[in-house]
Amino acid sequence: xxxxxxxxxxxxxxxxxxxxxxxxxxxxxxxxxxxxxxxxxxxxxxxxxxxxxxxxxxxxxxxxxxxxxxxxxxxxxxxxxxxxxxxxxxxxxxxxxxxxxxxxxxxxxxxxxxxxxxxxxxxxxxxxxxxxxxxxxxxxxxxxxxxxxxxxxxxxxxxxxxxxxxxxxxxxxxxxxxxxxxxxxxxxxxxxxxxxxxxxxxxxx
Numbered sequence: 001x002x003x004x005x006x007x008x009x010x011x012x013x014x015x016x017x018x019x020x021x022x023x024x025x026x027x028x029x030x031x032x033x034x035x036x037x038x039x040x041x042x043x044x045x046x047x048x049x050x051x052x053x054x055x056x057x058x059x060x061x062x063x064x065x066x067x068x069x070x071x072x073x074x075x076x077x078x079x080x081x082x083x084x085x086x087x088x089x090x091x092x093x094x095x096x097x098x099x100x101x102x103x104x105x106x107x108x109x110x111x112x113x114x115x116x117x118x119x120x121x122x123x124x125x126x127x128x129x130x131x132x133x134x135x136x137x138x139x140x141x142x143x144x145x146x147x148x149x150x151x152x153x154x155x156x157x158x159x160x161x162x163x164x165x166x167x168x169x170x171x172x173x174x175x176x177x178x179x180x181x182x183x184x185x186x187x188x189x190x191x192x193x194x195x196x197x198x199x200x201x202x203x204x205x
Contacts, residue, residue, distance in 0.1 A: 001030055001031065001032045002030070002031055002032065002161035003031070003032045003033070003034050003161060004022060004026070004031050004032070004033055004034070004158060004159065004160060004161065005034040005035075005036055005158070005159040006018065006019060006022060006033060006034070006035055006036065006156055006157070006158055006159075007036045007037065007038040007147050007150075007152050007155055007156065007157040007158075007159075008035060008036070008037065008038065008092070008155050008156055009037065009038055009039060009040045009070060009155040010070060010073040010074070010077070010092075010095055010096060010099060010106055011040055011041070011069060011070050011073075011106065012040060012154075012155045012156075013100050014154075014155065014156060014169045014170060015096070015155035015156045016096040016097075016099075016100045016173075017156075017170040017172070017173050017174070018155070018156030018158070018168065018170055019035075019092060019093060019096060019156065020093070020096075020173055020174070020175050021170060021174050021175075021180050021183065021184065022158070022184070023089065023093060024174075024175055024176075024177055024180040024181075025177075025180050025181055025184040028177055028180075028181050029181065029184070031161075032085075033085075033089060034085070035077075035081075035085075035088055035089060035092055036143050036146065036147065037074050037077065037078075037140060037143040037144065037147070038143075038144065038147040038152045038154075038155055038157065039060040039068075039070060039074070039144055040070070040154070040155065041060060041068045041069065041070055042056055042058065042059060042060040042144060043056075043152075043153060043154075045058040046058075052148070053147070053148040053151055053152065053153060054145075054148035054149050054151075055148070056148065059141065059144070060074070060140070060144060061137045061138075061140045061141035061144060062137075062141075069106060069107060070106065070107075071107075072106075072107040072112075073095065073106050073107060073112075074140050075130065075133065075136040075137065075140065076091075076095070076112045076115075076126075076130055077091065077092060077095070078129075078136045078139045078140055079126050079127075079129035079130040079132075079136060080092070080115075080116070080119070080121060080126060080129075081139070082125070082126075082129045083121050083122060083125065083126070087119065087120075087121050090118075090119035090120065090121070091115055091116065091119040091121060093119070094114075094115040094118040094119045095111070095112070095115040097118075098111050098114060098115055098118075099111070112126075112130070150165060151165075152165075152167070153167065154167040154169075155167070156168065156170075158187075160188060160191060162191075162192065164188075164191040164192065166187075166190075166191050168187055170183075
């Protein structure tokens with residue numbers, strides 16, 4: 001089975017749409033999904049402006065919990081990851097839905113508890129893994145370092161089995177297989193095309 005890696009940030013509605021899309025597409029096309037994290041707050045932080053993505057000076061994983069908006073969500077995501085890839089995927093989907101559909105606060109413990117319940121995770125284990133903050137921060141730091149080495153600058157960024165990688169903003173949420181699969185195939189065809197298309201951007205009025 002071929003693996004598609006998705007870099008996401010729970011702050012980003014485009015990352016939510018990308019995850020919903022690939023969640024529908026993956027079983028249709030026999031793909032395995034690997035979730036990784038990229039921080040828009042780290043990437044766009046004033047102290048990191050002009051620096052390579054691989055060499056930030058302001059690092060999210062080193063910040064206090066009460067600071068950045070996304071830190072607690074990333075740590076919770078890593079706590080969910082301890083229960084396996086499938087559990088992590090279900091948790092990520094539910095956390096995105098709570099944030100962007102239900103407008104729930106992202107860094108609130110109750111939001112995490114509800115995401116765990118909806119995703120069918122073991123709550124006691126999740127809370128124990130979340131309390132292991134040192135290791136969760138180390139895991140987050142590794143994800144962000146890998147994103148930096150790849151040159152990720154936005155979410156969602158997909159890394160295909162071929163190694164091709166691209167950031168792609170979906171303007172609409174697409175969850176119907178008959179629509180999602182052709183959209184995914186169009187996206188991957190652009191990446192594989194010999195024209196080496198790097199940017200397609202519509203004008204804004």
